[in-house]
Amino acid sequence: MPGQDGPRLVLGSASPRRLELLAQIGIVPDQVRHADIDETPLKGESARGYVRRIALAKAAALELAPGDVLLCADTTVAVGRRILGKPASRAEAALFMRLMSGRRHRVLTAVVVRHAGRTRERLVETTVRMRPIGAAELDAYLDIGDWQGKAGGYAIQGAAAAFIPWIQGSFSSVVGLPLSETAAMLAASGITMKESAP
Numbered sequence: 715m716p717g718q719d720g721p722r723l724v725l726g727s728a729s730p731r732r733l734e735l736l737a738q739i740g741i742v743p744d745q746v747r748h749a750d751i752d753e754t755p756l757k758g759e760s761a762r763g764y765v766r767r768i769a770l771a772k773a774a775a776l777e778l779a780p781g782d783v784l785l786c787a788d789t790t791v792a793v794g795r796r797i798l799g800k801p802a803s804r805a806e807a808a809l810f811m812r813l814m815s816g817r818r819h820r821v822l823t824a825v826v827v828r829h830a831g832r833t834r835e836r837l838v839e840t841t842v843r844m845r846p847i848g849a850a851e852l853d854a855y856l857d858i859g860d861w862q863g864k865a866g867g868y869a870i871q872g873a874a875a876a877f878i879p880w881i882q883g884s885f886s887s888v889v890g891l892p893l894s895e896t897a898a899m900l901a902a903s904g905i906t907m908k909e910s911a912p
């Protein structure tokens with residue numbers, strides 16, 4: 715049972731989206747922490763290998779009290795073999811958006827749960843199609859500033875939805891945490907909805 719006697723959930727993420735997504739399924743972490751790690755892709759690294767490595771590194775970087783459950787994740791965008799992380803500038807965000815315009819890309823989220831000496835992980839892949847985006851509307855989109863802090867430089871939960879007619883996979887995973895898979899992983903560690911908790 716969650717609550718006073720159950721395990722404590724530590725969310726190892728600075729992403730406000732991940733906190734909101736957990737709240738959507740009635741899960742409230744007892745603590746939110748995060749460790750800064752180097753997110754540079756290795757030479758020749760695949761997007762799947764990269765996102766797993768980073769999520770595992772985030773989870774390994776935090777000390778846990780006995781019994782605590784740690785949840786970490788990493789989200790990245792891949793266009794073909796090219797990994798698009800968080801753009802460093804508006805110009806880089808524009809480049810990323812032009813790469814994705816009029817074609818499909820993949821959004822990968824790796825979820826890691828550490829508990830009682832065990833580390834579990836899941837990798838969820840979603841395909842997203844963007845319609846062709848004109849120069850003027852791209853400029854207007856970049857003005858909003860949604861590109862900051864987002865893998866690939868866009869937020870499907872924001873104005874970029876206007877560019878996305880179709881996805882195949884998990885919407886919540888694109889936003890940062892695949893909720894169905896995450897709920898199952900947390901339940902396996904004794905973390906469930908807290909609506910009935912004191």
Ligand SMILES: Cc1cn([C@H]2C[C@H](O)[C@@H](COP(=O)(O)OP(=O)(O)OP(=O)(O)O)O2)c(=O)[nH]c1=O
Nearest residue numbers: 727728729788789864865868869870888889890
């Ligand atoms: C593609 C996409 C990404 N994102 C966000 C989710 C993630 O917060 C971010 C990818 O960066 P991440 O490195 O996965 O996460 P983060 O740096 O925000 O937080 P932390 O490492 O502390 O957990 O991009 C959206 O919000 N919407 C989208 O449509």
